[in-house]
Amino acid sequence: MQPTEELFKRKNESGGGIEVICGSMFSGKTEELIRRINRARYAKLSVKIFKPKLDIRYDENDVVSHNATTINSTPVGKSAEILLLTGHAQVVGIDEAQFFDNKLPEICTTLANKGIRVVIAGLDMDFKGRPFGPMPTLMAIAESVTKVHAVCMRCGNPALYSYRLVPGKDKVLLGEKESYEPRCRVCYNSKTF
Numbered sequence: 001m002q003p004t005e006e007l008f009k010r011k012n013e014s015g016g017g018i019e020v021i022c023g024s025m026f027s028g029k030t031e032e033l034i035r036r037i038n039r040a041r042y043a044k045l046s047v048k049i050f051k052p053k054l055d056i057r058y059d060e061n062d063v064v065s066h067n068a069t070t071i072n073s074t075p076v077g078k079s080a081e082i083l084l085l086t087g088h089a090q091v092v093g094i095d096e097a098q099f100f101d102n103k104l105p106e107i108c109t110t111l112a113n114k115g116i117r118v119v120i121a122g123l124d125m126d127f128k129g130r131p132f133g134p135m136p137t138l139m140a141i142a143e144s145v146t147k148v149h150a151v152c153m154r155c156g157n158p159a160l161y162s163y164r165l166v167p168g169k170d171k172v173l174l175g176e177k178e179s180y181e182p183r184c185r186v187c188y189n190s191k192t193f
């Protein structure tokens with residue numbers, strides 16, 4: 001059993017709680033979310049996965065990792081819809097949480113207080129290194145926070161930043177390898193292309 005899952009089993013008999021998986025782009029957040037959801041499925045728990053409607057990079061409905069691992073999900077426009085659509089799910093997964101509105105922490109707290117295990121994946125920082133959307137609050141209220149790292153595309157060290165390679169000052173700019181590369185602190189600060 002993984003440490004996070006063990007912690008929930010020992011300390012919280014209701015099973016309710018909030019787990020956050022954060023890090024830069026390509027750090028394995030979505031893969032880790034899918035791994036935890038699949039383990040819950042093996043445990044015969046009912047699961048439901050949500051993602052923001054605006055994230056249609058790989059698929060309109062599914063959550064898809066950069067490595068093409070995939071899991072079925074429900075796209076929603078606002079975090080309040082998650083509460084309405086959770087149904088009898090015992091485990092709720094939320095991907096790309098940084099794009100949700102600031103009501104998401106309150107929604108997750110309501111779900112966790114009802115005994116639902118909430119697993120959230122999202123970017124902790126935007127391309128400027130600023131905290132992204134509701135992520136800092138989610139990290140504050142979570143039972144567990146797992147920070148994962150990509151490999152720095154410049155030097156091979158662990159990467160915590162998502163460096164934007166293309167022009168554009170807007171916080172939201174959907175993209176992949178053509179637009180972003182994961183970098184460590186030193187390579188991010190060097191600002192070289």
Ligand SMILES: Nc1ncnc2c1ncn2[C@@H]1O[C@H](COP(=O)(O)OP(=O)(O)O)[C@@H](O)[C@H]1O
Pocket residue numbers: 023024025026027028029030031032064065066067149150151152153182
């Ligand atoms: N620089 C990199 N460092 C680590 N993984 C990378 C890198 N570039 C591509 N990948 C791929 O991305 C996968 C992780 O994808 P994903 O879980 O979607 O990440 P995230 O959700 O954090 O963006 C890795 O398993 C690997 O195949």
Ligand SMILES: Cc1cn([C@H]2C[C@H](O)[C@@H](COP(=O)(O)O)O2)c(=O)[nH]c1=O
Pocket residue numbers: 024025026029030057122123125126127128162171172173174175176180
């Ligand atoms: C850093 C940063 C990223 N984005 C976008 C780019 C991608 O579409 C997603 C992140 O996806 P991933 O699963 O974490 O790889 O977010 C953005 O809009 N603004 C940013 O600053």
Ligand SMILES: [Zn+2]
Pocket residue numbers: 152153154155156157183184185186187188
């Ligand atoms: Zn580096």
